[in-house]
Amino acid sequence: MEVFVEPQEGSPFCIRIGCSDTVLEIKAKIEKHRGIPVYRQTLVFDNETLDDELDVEGCNILDGSRVWLIVAPEPPQSAKIELCVGTLPSVMRLPIEVQVNDPVKRLREVVRSLEDVSLERVKLYADGTELEDGRRICDYELQDNSSVDVRIKPPKFMVMVLPWKADLKVAVEVKQLDKVKVLRKELEKLQPSLELDLPSEGYFFIHNQSGMDEDKSFQWHGVEMGDTIEVFRGTISR
Known part of the structure; x- marks a missing residue:
């Protein structure tokens, strides 16, 4: 239209x-x-x-x-404001000076350096609205002493999978509270691009030399970030 x-x-x-x-x-x-x-x-x-x-x-x-x-009129390039930035749920705030024309990403980069985390884990909010990278500070009508909330996303939980008859491990992203059967779905997604050998007659997972119950979570099995999970041909008898 x-x-x-x-x-x-x-x-x-x-x-x-x-x-x-x-x-x-x-x-x-x-x-x-x-x-x-x-x-x-x-x-x-x-x-x-x-x-x-x-x-x-x-x-x-x-x-x-x-x-x-x-x-709206273009704000002066040199116009600066001081934002009160803090990580939820803490009430402590750190003053950070920015230019009103700065992109949101620049503020995220400052916060990232202070928190010592990857940029993708840093999310900024003002009055409950997420500040988007494609916009500028002035888009959100932030003024001196405006409050900006920081939320740090939890790190990605990666496990290393050793496919059947393979020498190289494959990093797969899951959640620690996911059931192990989620790993089967993720491997099937990766199979076409990585040409994984997933036995057609069936396979199961081994962690720390023990067979894994796919209806239990990774956490239940004691799987930690970066642990190796092996793929074995066959099935587990219960």
Whole structure:
């Protein structure tokens, strides 16, 4: 469908959108069409400001609808603010100075270095909303002394699997509380690309020289991060 965008200044223009597009995706299309950064855009339809996470259908936008575009002034490049950053559930906060035009990823990188964890494990939230890498600090209207919550995702739990008649181990990501049968599904996913030898007549898993009950968890079996699990041909009699 096509909608007409009415900016405060300048002539209206038309963009093509899909029914499942979010407001944020519409803003991205406007940025591509007119070069107006997403973080400076506010869209209004039917006298309501549209939230980024809403989709076209949820906003009741129809083919030929008119959407108003409000463009915020570009903040000065040198504008700085101090954010109060802390790791949940601790109430302690650390002041971190950022520029309002800094991307969220830059703040995540600072937190990552302080927490000494991988970047992918660091998630930032303000007022319950996750701060996304593709946006800037100013997109979230953060001001001096605004609070930013840090959540550190638990590390990936990896086990090393030694397939049947193989010399090389394969690293497989699972959860420690997963049942062992999850490992069977993960190996089947990897089989086409890694050409794993998974005996067609059946196989079972061995950890620390003991057969594993696939209806029990890795934790129940005492499996730790990086432990080796071997694949053996045959079945276990109960």
